[in-house]
Amino acid sequence: MxxxxxxxxxxxxxxxxxxxxxxxxxxxxxxxxxxxxxxxxxxxxxxxxxxxxxxxxxxxxxxxxxxxxxxxxxxxxxxxRTVVFQEYALFPWLTVSENIQYGLKRLGVPKSKRQDVVSHYIDLIGLSGFAHKYPKQLSGGMRQRVALARALAVNPAxxxxxxxxxxxxxxxxxxxxxxxxxxxxxxxxxxxxxxxxxxxxxxxxxxxxxxxxxxxxxxxxxxxxxxxxxxxxxxxxxxxxxxxxxxxxxxxxxxxxxxxxxxxxxxxxxxxxx
The missing domain is CATH 3.40.50.300 (P-loop containing nucleotide triphosphate hydrolases)
Structure with missing residues (x-):
């Protein structure tokens, strides 16, 4: 090893x-x-x-x-080690931004830093302008991109x-x-x-x-x-x-x-x- x-x-x-x-x-x-x-x-x-x-x-x-x-x-x-599931596994009551920063919030990352990370991943997954949308307002592909961004936001190995x-x-x-x-x-x-x-x-x-x-x-x-x-x-x-x-x-x-x-x-x- x-x-x-x-x-x-x-x-x-x-x-x-x-x-x-x-x-x-x-x-x-x-x-x-x-x-x-x-x-x-x-x-x-x-x-x-x-x-x-x-x-x-x-x-x-x-x-x-x-x-x-x-x-x-x-x-x-x-x-x-973060997981992206077959089901989108997004919280329907949270916005795109709130879903992406969920893990960061649980880890105690300050709000200002969370916003920087969210902005980076929203741009990376090509969903600029959708930060305040809810999962029900997104297509299946867009929801899975949000799930991917949420998994990456905590910087897993x-x-x-x-x-x-x-x-x-x-x-x-x-x-x-x-x-x-x-x-x-x-x-x-x-x-x-x-x-x-x-x-x-x-x-x-x-x-x-x-x-x-x-x-x-x-x-x-x-x-x-x-x-x-x-x-x-x-x-x-x-x-x-x-x-x-x-x-x-x-x-x-x-x-x-x-x-x-x-x-x-x-x-x-x-x-x-x-």
């Missing part, structure tokens, strides 16, 4: 128990996410992506293993995003992906982004963590070196998308952790694979 490691996940397992049985959500997950890196967790429903995000956030505790964020063990939620664009129409979703890349390039936070979409992962990520169905395991880690903005129709990105589909459709990948998709990688030497 070194100072450039934003998140270190070591041997994480997560089980849920009921009166009659147990469900293994994650099994022996070990990963390292670096400072300023954009990570996408990709896999089918039920592969433990959101569970892993919640463990990093400190909302849940692992059954086994340990997670460190910038060298400190994760034992609960903290302002160094790691931004955690749980399918934040899933509820948006395809046009707005693509526009929000472009906006997120622009904001990430300006802020340079470490980002962990959960998605079901192969195209979204290729558009956004420095590395894509491909996960198997329950119990969730890391099947492959793919490093994307194509410059942003990315053209999904470029030949190398088409090959990456095909590779991911092949990995996800391996019938034994979710059942036998000894089986690796390396055969697919060897067929694609032009890919930059970790």
């Amino acid at each position: 070194n100072f450039r490691d934003a998140v270190v996940i070591e041997g994480i397992g997560k089980r849920y128990y009921t009166r009659h049985n147990e469900m293994i959500a994650l099994a022996d997950v070990s990963l390292t996410f670096h400072e300023h890196e954009f990570i996408c967790l990709l896999g089918p429903s039920g592969c433990g992506k959101t569970t892993l995000l919640n463990l990093i956030a400190g909302f849940e505790k692992p059954t086994s293993g340990v997670i460190h964020a910038f060298g400190r063990p994760v034992v609960g939620p903290g302002p160094d 790691v931004l955690l995003m749980d399918e934040p664009f899933a509820a948006l129409d395809s046009f707005t979703r693509e526009r929000m992906q472009d906006e997120l890349v622009r904001i990430w390039q300006a802020e340079r936070k470490a980002v962990v982004f959960v998605t079901h979409s192969i195209q979204e992962a290729i558009t956004l990520a420095d590395r894509i963590i491909v996960m198997s169905p329950c119990p969730g395991r890391v099947v492959e880690v793919l490093k994307i070196k194509d410059c942003r903005p990315r053209n999904l129709d470029a030949s190398e990105n088409i090959v990456i998308a095909r590779l991911i589909r092949d990995i996800l459709h391996m019938p034994t990948a979710s059942h036998n952790p000894k089986i690796s998709p390396n055969s697919f990688i060897e067929k694609s030497p032009e890919l930059h694979i970790n």
Whole structure:
């Protein structure tokens, strides 16, 4: 572990128990996410992506293993790790400005400083003139931009995003992906982004963590070196998308952790694979 490691996940397992049985959500997950890196967790429903995000956030505790964020063990939620949810999660009775500064107010930041931060993020997310509007007066994309600004306003070390664009129409979703890349390039936070979409992962990520169905395991880690903005129709990105589909459709990948998709990688030497 070194100072450039934003998140270190070591041997994480997560089980849920009921009166009659147990469900293994994650099994022996070990990963390292670096400072300023954009990570996408990709896999089918039920592969433990959101569970892993919640463990990093400190909302849940692992059954086994340990997670460190910038060298400190994760034992609960903290302002160094903020979350943008699929639902907008804005307070409907607060204005855009009041929503963005909510976390700052909870941290005891003086009002004058809060206003400076709010002004910066309202400009960054392109909502100048909307500071005094309420969430009900905004479109879905605008609400999610406010949620993103609120998460960034407390200056977290790691931004955690749980399918934040899933509820948006395809046009707005693509526009929000472009906006997120622009904001990430300006802020340079470490980002962990959960998605079901192969195209979204290729558009956004420095590395894509491909996960198997329950119990969730890391099947492959793919490093994307194509410059942003990315053209999904470029030949190398088409090959990456095909590779991911092949990995996800391996019938034994979710059942036998000894089986690796390396055969697919060897067929694609032009890919930059970790």
